Amino acid sequence: MKKALVLLAILFSGFCFAQTESVNNYKYVIIPEKFSFLKEANKYNLNSLTKMVFEKYGFTVFYTNDQMPSDLALNKCAALYGDLLDDSGILATNLNIVLKDCSGKTVYTSEKGRSKVKDFKKAYYEALREAAASMAALNYKYTGPATVAPTAIASQPASQPTVAQSPAPVAENLPVNSYNQLFAQPIANGYQLVDTTPKVVVKMYKTSQADYYTAQGDTKNGVIFKKGNDWFFEYYQNDKLVSEKLNIKF
Structure with a gap:
């Protein structure tokens, strides 16, 4: 016993x-x-x-x-x-x-x-x-990194020089049809966006906020969210915030 x-x-x-x-x-x-x-x-x-x-x-x-x-x-x-x-x-x-x-x-x-x-x-x-x-x-004590730096979302080559960060980065507007028409297919906890090939371009996962998803692509990770009637994919590329307007059909 x-x-x-x-x-x-x-x-x-x-x-x-x-x-x-x-x-x-x-x-x-x-x-x-x-x-x-x-x-x-x-x-x-x-x-x-x-x-x-x-x-x-x-x-x-x-x-x-x-x-x-x-x-x-x-x-x-x-x-x-x-x-x-x-x-x-x-x-x-x-x-x-x-x-x-x-x-x-x-x-x-x-x-x-x-x-x-x-x-x-x-x-x-x-x-x-x-x-x-x-x-x-x-006995909680935060042991992760001091902050989850936005640049960690998209990995950068180690040999790249450090680029000074601006206090409030401005998103770069890319063409609406960067991926042309994308089709949302349900997956566990979200959707995968498929082009007309068909090829999976990015996967988007639900968060606690409506119309706000974490996003994982082959070469870039970030967030996908709805603003008004439009969908946007935002991520960091070469220490620069990029915003792509997506054409998604659910």
Whole structure:
């Protein structure tokens, strides 16, 4: 019996370590302004309190509609996505704090916070506080690069000289029909854009923001987003921000 308990303890500690290693690779957390199990944005101040929890443990936190720093705006996969899992029943309010990566994979789940208080607001506060307490075991400390530089999105030859960065790079407008007509074909977590050859030109993956995708091509990576009625593919090329207007048919 004692050996079994020791083995369980080792396995649990190993699991916690693996979660910590994964979470430590991320500097940012993005959380929604409204949780799916509530009807109003920031109901009971729960979103504000959740933001404060992540900040307490060292994360830099944004709401989905906040203005993001440039490194995060160009690479939404540089952030984890925070959420609350409501597993409440008739007799108790239950909450878990969850962190997922940009592909939707869960990288951390807190212990379940539980409350038997009948008042909803007080019950959510108590359950969140209990769930948040278990995050201390993460010992979170950001160990990734100081910033996810936009130039890291498109790899540059090592022999290239360093080019001074302007504070606010201006996108270069390329022709609308750079790829002529592109057709969007559904794939897991997004679409692949195919030309008339047919050839897969780029794959675009969903983020938490509507009409905003991370994009991966053969030679360039960046973001694809909708602005008005038009779609744009933005990426860095030779330390210069490039914006291509795409002609996509869904």
